[in-house]
Amino acid sequence: MESRNFLKNDTEFICRFCGAKVEQLGYTSRDHCNICLSSIHIDINPGDRLNTCNGLLKPIGIILNSxxxxxxxxxxxxxxxxxxxxxxxxDNYDAILALSNKTYDDYLKKL
Ligand SMILES: [Zn+2]
Ligand SMILES: [Zn+2]
Structure with missing residues (x-):
């Protein structure tokens, strides 16, 4: 289900985890690093940047939605x-593959 509260908030940023410069995405909010896939806990609803947690979001898996x-x-x-x-x-296909294979932690060590 698409959130009605979705806001477009597409900005470039420096990844806090791997240090990559992540460019604007162009078609929707850039919400995670396209190299290591890490994200920051800054949204409550996608793109709103209202979450004050600001913790590191670590990928733990990948699923196919409806x-x-x-x-x-x-x-x-x-x-x-x-x-x-x-x-x-x-997004970095190798990282996505590693995530689906449950070898993501090993993959990160090679970055
Ligand atoms: Zn990164
Ligand atoms: Zn958090």
């Missing part, structure tokens, strides 16, 4: 909440 879109599942390393972000078109 619209047949791949969704990355995250767990916040600070508050422990679960969070989902849609896969972006330029």
């Amino acid at each position: 619209k047949k879109t791949f969704v990355i599942q995250y767990k916040c390393q600070k508050c422990g909440k679960l969070h989902n972000n849609k896969v972006a078109k330029d």
